[in-house]
Amino acid sequence: MLNLSVILEDSAERTPDRTALVFGDLRLPYSTVNSVANQVAGLLSARGIGRGDKVALLCPNLPYFPFVYFGILKAGATVVPLNVLLRPREIAYHLADSDAKALFCFEGSAELPMGARGREAFDAVEDCAHFVVLPATPLATESEYGESLWAALDGVPAEFETVLTGPDDTAAILYTSGTTGRPKGAELSHANMLINAMVADEMFPADPGGDVALAVLPLFHSFGQTAVMNVSVRRRATLVLQPRFEPGQTLELMRREKVTMFAGVPTMFWALLSRLRADGAEAPSTLRVAVAGGDSCPVEVLKEFEAAFATPVLEGYGLSETSPVASFNQLGRPTKPGTIGFPVWGVRMRLVDDDWNTVEGGGPGEIAIRGHNVMKGYHGRPEATEEVMRDGWLRTGDIATRDEDGYYSIVDRGRDMIIRGGFNVYPRELEEVLMTHPAVSLAAVVGVPHGSHGEEIKAYVIPVPGARVGEEELIAWCRENMAAYKYPRIIEFRQSLPMTATGKILKRELR
Template sequence: MLNLAVVLEDSARVYPDRTALVYGDLRVPYSLVNTLANQVANLLVSRGIRKGDKVALLCPNLPYFPFVYFGILKAGATAVPLNVLLQSREITYHLTDSDAKALFCFEGTPELPIGERGRAGFEAAEVTEHFIVLPATPFAKESQYGETLWAAIEGMSGEFSTVTTAADDTAVILYTSGTTGQPKGAELTHQNMLMNAMVSDEMFPRGEDDVYLTVLPLFHSFGQTVMMNAGFRRHATLVLMPRFEPVEALKLMEQEKVTLFVGVPTMYWAMLTAVHTGQASVPSALRTVVSGGASLPVEVLKDFKETFGLQILEGYGLSETSPVASFNQLGRPAKPGSIGTPIWGVEMKLVDADWNEVDDVGEIAIRGHNVMKGYYKRPEATAEVMKDGWFRTGDIARRDEDGYYYIIDRAKDMIIRGGFNVYPREVEEVLMTHPAVSLAAVVGVPHESHGEEIKAFIIRKPGAEVTEEELIAWAKENMAAYKYPRIIEFRDSLPMTATGKILKRELR
């Protein structure tokens, strides 16, 4: 028996009164998080959800997320967390592809109408039978989008005996954009997720009063493992922040005496700017800062050390590796610009296109307790990246004489915008469904705060009329907010190879 829900259950048993979650004025103790997760598990079982069934969760960083996530796991089902920026048609795709039997969906806000998109996505997904609304108004029993969580769990027992799951049963399916168009679901087992949370937890210094600012999205592997699962294992207090704002984040860190912050490079850049312009001050309790999701500019690292007096510890991983694979670990010198060394129980090597090991520069391959089972229902895609237990990442790196790895280039042409991975091909596929677009080539161009911005080069269909503004507005309607191109350039032709491949390097 191994179930990832143990990270909550153990802390609830030993520290029932300790605050698990802080959201605004709300303080939720571990015992209550566990009770609500038990009610969610009872609800799922009462609706016919059985061990191995998939249940989707579309929710920002709110207390609902852990209630539902751990309720799904306790029921023996597989959690399928979805990006809150997805549009209706993308939600339908993810529900259908994952065979999700139910969707728990946040009602949303006027700025982010998640409920509206979720309901429309659910209506179009034939496989998904149940839709439960997580209302924006606390404890609301009614919602225009359907049955609410509070109405559904009314009368449900707060006791539940967690369903027996094996170490290699799938705990979570995390969707990752593939270089080949449609997103694929990485199947991560209870052992993958639990070991990664445990090893992550062990790598950070421990205090009696650990408080985590949780602003990394919990639907993403980084926030889920390093913040929620590792934090719950440590019985830390998680201060939830649905959307990163540098000044607000720094004020919240001071107010709640936050000791650990994990973020992506653009967050560090924004916090430094806020301190340098006098809008916020350096929080007093902060002890540990961790960065991942993209390479951290060395200038930011230096500036942060001078300004905050703290060394940012950099790590590396992917959804397929639960996610942490390497880290600049405490007790060993951190090397600026490096993603560190493999974490405990994990091996890394550099390989060429034919899986032969190379010494100088190559693609990172990973083997260990953190590597996924494979892509859900995609044996061919799995076979492309996995061999003898090794997973090839698509990231090109070099290794120094001390065994530290340095990323040289991201997989193929991937764009990292504000910490989110955007695969150009997926954006191109959508753009080419526009009636006026003949051909699209999407690249990342440098951007001072987002790292990269998305630019599309478009060839119009003969006689077709569409302006830059019209096409951007259309793209915004049809793609998640982090994916659509902000810059469009019309061309009569695009540079190509003899075989017709677009030469992206000439467009950048």
């Protein structure tokens, strides 16, 4: 018997009255979260949904998310969390591809009509039989889109005996963002998810007074799910929910709730620093643990954040296929800013070439990973699984180097590499250099088609507010500071850059 929901059950049993969730003025103890999750499990069970069935969840960072997430797991079913920005056609694709039997869908708002989109998608998928609305109005029993959660739970007992599941049973199917073709569902077992949460939790000593974690990373994403929600629930911390990242509100929540743990993607750290500078304000003082992942964080941002918040940003690395945590700058060994640290407990990493041969020394090479965290495979896609997995090893598509101490550094996503006139150019390296220019606040470098060179190098730059720098002047500076085949020939200034719901810069939209 192994079920990821044990992390909630254990915390509810040992600290029933401790605050588990904070959302606005709402404060919910662990006992309540566990009771509602039990009701969700009872509801699913009564409707014939159990071990091995798939249940989709379309919901932002609201109390509904852990209620339903852990309820699905308790029922023995597999949770399929969906990106809240998906359109009806995309939602329908995910429902059909995952063989979902039910969809729990938040009503949404005028700006983000999740209820309408979810209902349209559900109606288009024949085999998805149950649609449950998570109403925007608290405890509402009616919705224009269908059956409300609270109406469905009426009379369902608050006790439920968790269904027996095995370590290799699928706990979650997490869809990759689909930057290379249609999204694929990474099947993660209860053992994958539980051990990864335990290892991530134990990397940081708990605050004796009880930790407070801020959940602004989307919980539908592997980073937010494991490193924020599951770690927080396991350590009996208080989880402060923020549905949408807004730097001013994030800083206010940090101050008001005395947040001790924060995890984010690099653009979030950059935005928090920009907001502090704009407001001329002091940084919140209670933060003990700051974790960055999802993309490489510019070293300049790491330095500034540590100076402002008096705590270092620890960078890690992982992907949906690895539950997600694979490597980390861990306490007990020196932190090396700009690296992704070294493999976490129980995980092995190596660098490989295109033919799976091990690249000795410092590389560069493609990261391959083996361990308790590696997915079972892509749901319903044996060929795609075979392409990336061999003898338990998963190749990631990420190019890295390794230093003499065993610390890895991402050079770039394999697909982001630019080939200009036969030379390999890694955008990450150029972005790091650009960020050292006093007028550059944020930079993204891409390759654009070129008649004779194959690709030309273009940089998109968000300037520091009030700074005055022209394209020719910045190109000249780049020419002085980068090799002749590397420096960007085109620079476009922007006030913002396109980003995913998780805060990653969407380079495919810039190319």
